[in-house]
Amino acid sequence: MNRYYWILGGFAALVALLAVGLNLNPRDVPSPLVGKPAPAFNLTVLATPDKTLGPKDLQGKVWLLNVWASWCVSCRAEHPILVEFSKKVDVPLVGLNYKEVRGDGGFDMSKMSADDERKLAFQRANKWLADHGDPYKLTVMDLDGRVGIDYGVYGVPETYVIDKAGVIRMKHTGPITPDVLARKIMPLLADLNK
């Protein structure tokens, strides 16, 4: 009889292990950047292509950096939430447009000049924001995805919360849901803005 308890116990432990393990999201890789200064960049602003913006310009403010692209399907899902957020909350939301043209997959980049890519990227990004609403204080253009690599971007959309000192305090991979916004992002913003 004793031996059956052992087997039953072992089985229960295995079930518990699998129940926890299989419910984890393998996409949710903890970012080593949390707690580190936001990597510097200096990228062209979508609305004013003669100007650039970097994290330094936002020093002293709590702000959000949201990585998006018009080809990104999940971005479409989270977009209304961002639009709603920008209307209600007074926290700068900066868009990082990630590989607008070359990330699309529908273009042969070996046949496109850098100039053409740039033009097309601005045109596509502007159109997308015009169609779906623009929640961003401004959007910067990461045409080749180099800044994305510095931020450890691997699945658009991604969102970073950056504090007054310019330190990344949170990273969310994947679309923001109302739940994530209410339970994780809003309390953190309130805390950081104290």
Add this chain to the structure above:
Amino acid sequence: MIIRALIVVIIFACFFGSTAAVASSTTEAALAADPVAEKRLQVLSEELRCLVCQNQTIADSNAELAQDLRREIRTMIRDGKSDKEIVDFMVVRYGDFVLYRPPVKGITLLLWGGPLALLLLGLLILVRYLRRRVSRMAEDKPLSADEAGRADALLKEFDTR
């Protein structure tokens, strides 16, 4: 014979056709001139996990990000960075998760020690089982004269049926 030759030609055409397509689909071919650098890239990128298709290395994966990271590694090799610097570059951005051989530390202890612990547990169970079996066999005594007689009687009864 002609058919066989034709098949060979078709196979070769498929093979070279497809490799040509792969090469032209990326601009990597243009950068891949230096065989020593390529070898290093190959070795390094086999140690690194692609975060998009998580069970492939950066060497294997054809995901956009893997291509970008290969390009990044190439640039760093050209700039004379050491292997350690290149791996650190990846870890700073994507965490230990990019390493197929993560370092031994608190959080990875179960990962590294787990198989050994399971092996030891298995050995322990085996040893206990074997010992118990030996002691059980030692308890087995030959039949007493009385028992042997009864067994014989039963066997005889069975035979005469």
